[in-house]
Amino acid sequence: MTQNNSNSFNNFVVLSAELSAVAVKDASNGKKYKTANATLLGITYKGEDGLAYHPTITLLAFNGAKKHCKPGRVKIMGQLSYSEWENDQDEKIGQVKVIANFIESEKEDAKPKAYTKLTLRIGKDAESRMSPNTGLPWVSVRASLSIGRDEDGAYRPSLWLNLKAFTRQDESNIDCVYQAGDLLKGDYVDAAGGLTCDEYKGRLNWGIFLNANGMNIHEFDDTGEVVAEDEEEFMEEDAAELEAIPD
Numbered sequence: 001m002t003q004n005n006s007n008s009f010n011n012f013v014v015l016s017a018e019l020s021a022v023a024v025k026d027a028s029n030g031k032k033y034k035t036a037n038a039t040l041l042g043i044t045y046k047g048e049d050g051l052a053y054h055p056t057i058t059l060l061a062f063n064g065a066k067k068h069c070k071p072g073r074v075k076i077m078g079q080l081s082y083s084e085w086e087n088d089q090d091e092k093i094g095q096v097k098v099i100a101n102f103i104e105s106e107k108e109d110a111k112p113k114a115y116t117k118l119t120l121r122i123g124k125d126a127e128s129r130m131s132p133n134t135g136l137p138w139v140s141v142r143a144s145l146s147i148g149r150d151e152d153g154a155y156r157p158s159l160w161l162n163l164k165a166f167t168r169q170d171e172s173n174i175d176c177v178y179q180a181g182d183l184l185k186g187d188y189v190d191a192a193g194g195l196t197c198d199e200y201k202g203r204l205n206w207g208i209f210l211n212a213n214g215m216n217i218h219e220f221d222d223t224g225e226v227v228a229e230d231e232e233e234f235m236e237e238d239a240a241e242l243e244a245i246p247d
Helices: 063-068 174-181 228-243
Strands: 003-005 011-026 032-040 056-061 072-086 092-105 114-122 127-130 137-145 159-166 188-200 203-219
Touching: 032 063, 056 063, 063 092, 072 159, 092 203, 114 159, 114 203, 127 174, 137 174, 159 174, 159 188, 174 203
Parallel strands: 003 203, 056 092, 159 203
Antiparallel strands: 011 032, 011 072, 011 114, 032 056, 072 092, 114 137, 114 188, 127 137, 137 159, 188 203
16 A cells, blocks of 8 residues: 655545536625535435435535536536534434536536545544455445534534445455555545445435545655644635635
8 A cells, every 4th residue: 555645635526517506695705606506427326215316415616616607517626525514303414515626518428527536534444345246355444534624613524435445356456455454543545536425314425436546545744643734724725715605
């Protein structure tokens, strides 16, 4: 397993989406921004009714990206974000968002994209299992994406994802699967692959299917220890705009 010796955290996605319900809004700092419903065409999950669906998340577009935030099929490049609150029944509700740095129209026959590269903190020791169909090992591990702090300095709720690595029939990626199986709670990793989701009891659970070489241990310069300033780098570029928008 290779190491990335840098304090720079990754939060990058490339997504194909159908935009709808586009709206112009005013932030508390006086700037305008756009929101839209983004139906992710590169991700499919099976609903409780057995039918296939594309998940819909919220898109936020600032600065130059606002101009291209229009209804229709687009390619989005940006960052993942997440907010969480309780409804009237004291149920916890989560909302996944994408902060668009770049938007362009995409042809209807283009292959849908759902790529992501994130720096994540492992929340529980990895679990290695054997597939009953192939007899080959696969790994699942829970990890969190830091969303930084709110305007009061408190950490926002993290977005939790399931990282999965499956052994190919030719076992060409077996090293990646074994390396993922060695991950321990508290490790930081740079994970790259296909963004996924599935539904359980009406709730969408997000994850990443790791690429063959899609995971590196994220080491930190000097001491290798994590400090608060490091985690805040996830959303640094759009921090001012985000602070002016209610969760």
